Amino acid sequence: MNNHCFGCDFGSYHLKIYHKDADSYLMQHNMVAVQDKKTMLAYGDEAYAMFEKAPANIQVSSPMSYGNLASISYMQAFLKSLLEKNTKGQLRGAEFFVALPTDMQERSFTMLIQDSNMKPKAVYLVDKPVAAGLGLDINVKEAQGVMVIDIGAETTEISVLSLGGTVISRLIQTGGRSIDDAIQAAIRKEYNFYIGNKTAENIKKELAYAVEPEEGSMQICGRNMVIGLPQMLEITTEFVYESIKEQLNVIMDAVKSILERTPPELGVDIIRNGIYLTGGSARIRKLDQLIQERSGIRVTVDNEPELSVARGLARVINDKEFRSLAFVTKEQKYE
Ligand SMILES: Nc1ncnc2c1ncn2[C@@H]1O[C@H](COP(=O)(O)OP(=O)(O)OP(=O)(O)O)[C@@H](O)[C@H]1O
Numbered sequence: 001m002n003n004h005c006f007g008c009d010f011g012s013y014h015l016k017i018y019h020k021d022a023d024s025y026l027m028q029h030n031m032v033a034v035q036d037k038k039t040m041l042a043y044g045d046e047a048y049a050m051f052e053k054a055p056a057n058i059q060v061s062s063p064m065s066y067g068n069l070a071s072i073s074y075m076q077a078f079l080k081s082l083l084e085k086n087t088k089g090q091l092r093g094a095e096f097f098v099a100l101p102t103d104m105q106e107r108s109f110t111m112l113i114q115d116s117n118m119k120p121k122a123v124y125l126v127d128k129p130v131a132a133g134l135g136l137d138i139n140v141k142e143a144q145g146v147m148v149i150d151i152g153a154e155t156t157e158i159s160v161l162s163l164g165g166t167v168i169s170r171l172i173q174t175g176g177r178s179i180d181d182a183i184q185a186a187i188r189k190e191y192n193f194y195i196g197n198k199t200a201e202n203i204k205k206e207l208a209y210a211v212e213p214e215e216g217s218m219q220i221c222g223r224n225m226v227i228g229l230p231q232m233l234e235i236t237t238e239f240v241y242e243s244i245k246e247q248l249n250v251i252m253d254a255v256k257s258i259l260e261r262t263p264p265e266l267g268v269d270i271i272r273n274g275i276y277l278t279g280g281s282a283r284i285r286k287l288d289q290l291i292q293e294r295s296g297i298r299v300t301v302d303n304e305p306e307l308s309v310a311r312g313l314a315r316v317i318n319d320k321e322f323r324s325l326a327f328v329t330k331e332q333k334y335e
């Protein structure tokens with residue numbers, strides 16, 4: 001037995017783990033490479049390196065889909081291998097604190113770990129928006145309305161928190177990946193030019209602005225669909241800005257609808273405290289400015305936005321004041 005304790009944020013793009021004993025964070029691409037539908041060849045960043053490059057008998061995919069578990073067995077195998085590697089193999093009897101996304105089943109996120117052959121001592125859940133709020137250094141237990149927007153890869157979770165709970169929360173299936181897809185589709189339509197997902201993501205990271213793009217461009221590599229050969233093409237910030245507008249509008253409409261449904265007293269708090277923006281896609285340039293302009297509310301962006309949920313789980317694990325924010329499903333009973 002041991003007293004390992006982990007905080008887990010199962011993102012659809014990154015798996016993030018807080019490891020209490022080492023007081024450190026692990027972040028890896030949440031991907032597995034599976035050969036002939038049975039043997040796990042690689043996981044994490046190593047599997048991501050194979051993405052879009054593997055032969056037909058090797059499938060590279062994420063065990064998570066739009067915030068939910070797509071493959072429990074692969075998620076379990078990846079988690080176990082990663083943790084064993086980082087804890088010298090002593091996993092039995094560990095405690096887990098798992099971030100539960102809005103609208104997802106408590107039971108499946110508990111059983112993911114409880115039913116695995118890691119033989120844990122206990123599995124606790126923490127609402128993901130609450131963990132994100134804690135990770136942003138907000139005291140979520142106060143009677144103060146706070147809005148947190150977490151824009152990840154496949155989901156955007158917009159939540160109003162108060163008194164340690166979510167008053168309103170909505171998860172939509174729009175995020176970094178749909179922005180990548182929009183860039184890919186626009187390039188195909190405008191230039192008859194095919195690019196892969198990784199190239200689309202790189203273009204976003206290099207050139208995406210949510211408002212008033214600064215001048216800039218990059219050379220990309222893809223396939224000219226008219227002549228069928230690989231070629232280079234120049235893409236500008238202005239082109240990317242026009243391609244991603246619609247996806248950003250989807251996110252802004254969801255933010256607006258949550259603000260409209262927020263009880264007035266909490267709305268006043270949000271105006272006073274501002275909106276907090278997190279998740280990897282919070283790195284899109286001037287996204288805070290877009291939200292601020294459309295909502296009229298000041299926006300604060302996390303410095304390390306991929307890790308805010310895991311940092312919040314670390315606070316639940318380490319700070320007695322926040323332990324009460326963790327809960328268990330009805331079926332589980334721990335001492
Ligand atoms: N510099 C950047 N500019 C724009 N987007 C970025 C940047 N860096 C990372 N991203 C995007 O952030 C996303 C990953 O963020 P994050 O790790 O928060 O997602 P996740 O938690 O795995 O997903 P989800 O919460 O939706 O399940 C990816 O879509 C990635 O392309």
Ligand SMILES: [Mg+2]
Pocket residue numbers: 010011012150152153279
């Ligand atoms: Mg996430």
